[in-house]
Amino acid sequence: MKKYAVCGLSNRALKMFIPPLVEKFAKQSEIVGLLDSDEYRVELCKEKFPVLSQTPSYQPDQFDRMIEETNPDCIIVVSRDNTHIDYILQALEHDVDVITEKPMVTTASDAAKVMEAEKKSKGKVTVAFNYRYSPYHRKIKELVLEGKIGRVTSVDLNWYIDTYHGASYFKRWNRKREFSGGLSVHKSTHHFDLVNWW
Numbered sequence: 664m665k666k667y668a669v670c671g672l673s674n675r676a677l678k679m680f681i682p683p684l685v686e687k688f689a690k691q692s693e694i695v696g697l698l699d700s701d702e703y704r705v706e707l708c709k710e711k712f713p714v715l716s717q718t719p720s721y722q723p724d725q726f727d728r729m730i731e732e733t734n735p736d737c738i739i740v741v742s743r744d745n746t747h748i749d750y751i752l753q754a755l756e757h758d759v760d761v762i763t764e765k766p767m768v769t770t771a772s773d774a775a776k777v778m779e780a781e782k783k784s785k786g787k788v789t790v791a792f793n794y795r796y797s798p799y800h801r802k803i804k805e806l807v808l809e810g811k812i813g814r815v816t817s818v819d820l821n822w823y824i825d826t827y828h829g830a831s832y833f834k835r836w837n838r839k840r841e842f843s844g845g846l847s848v849h850k851s852t853h854h855f856d857l858v859n860w861w
Contacts (some may be wrong), residue, residue: 668696668735670726670750671742672704675764677711679793680739685714694718695733698726698750699742726750730757737762743836744843748773751780751788758785765792766852769844792856800857807861818858822851 667684669676684692697720699705705720721729723746729735730753740750740763748768754761755777767790768774781788794800806812832850836842843849 664690665692665737666695666733666735667692668698668729668733668738669694670698670723670738670740671746672697672699672701672708673741673743673764676739676741677708680741680762680764681708681712681715685712689714695735696721696729698723698729723749726753727757730754730759735759740764744769744849745841748776751777755780755784755786755788760786761788763788763790765790765856766844766848769842769848790856792853792860794853794857795860800861804861815861818861820854820858822854 669681681694684694694715695718697705697708697715697718699708699720700723709716709718719729719732726749737760738750738754740747740761742750744766747763747766751761751763751767767788768777777788795804807815832838832846837846837849
């Protein structure tokens with residue numbers, strides 16, 4: 664059984680990462696620790712997933728304690744973007760694998776720190792890009808790999824967001840560069856990843 668600790672009980676954590684671990688993959692996985700600065704989020708998580716009611720919870724400054732007490736095989740980082748760097752580096756110091764929500768980090772210098780730390784660690788960092796799993800995007804990948812569209816020599820990608828979803832970024836922490844790196848980092852990493860993956 665693989666043991667996970669979740670750092671950041673965001674909506675993404677509660678809707679995309681935790682449900683499969685406690686439902687579909689419950690025989691292969693166990694969440695052994697929850698970390699968030701907001702006690703309400705911890706309560707909400709345990710209420711939504713009663714199987715986690717006895718799972719120990721930690722504050723961000725208790726990361727090392729969480730690792731020592733729960734001994735996870737992997738941490739899942741689903742906190743605010745600018746905090747990813749701290750959890751990733753700490754996990755790598757403990758030789759623990761990391762699955763992090765995109766973007767991995769918000770600055771180029773932090774990306775260099777992660778790559779350097781990963782070289783020195785037994786832990787591996789995986790960045791979750793959920794756009795890859797859309798049926799449309801997977802079909803494009805399939806067509807490219809099968810050579811059905813010929814040799815790709817140029818890509819022009821335009822992405823249009825509706826006014827509801829597009830405006831939502833400016834109502835949350837995402838609007839502040841110090842938290843998200845700006846939308847070119849927070850949002851466009853999806854698009855750069857898609858083109859690179861295709």
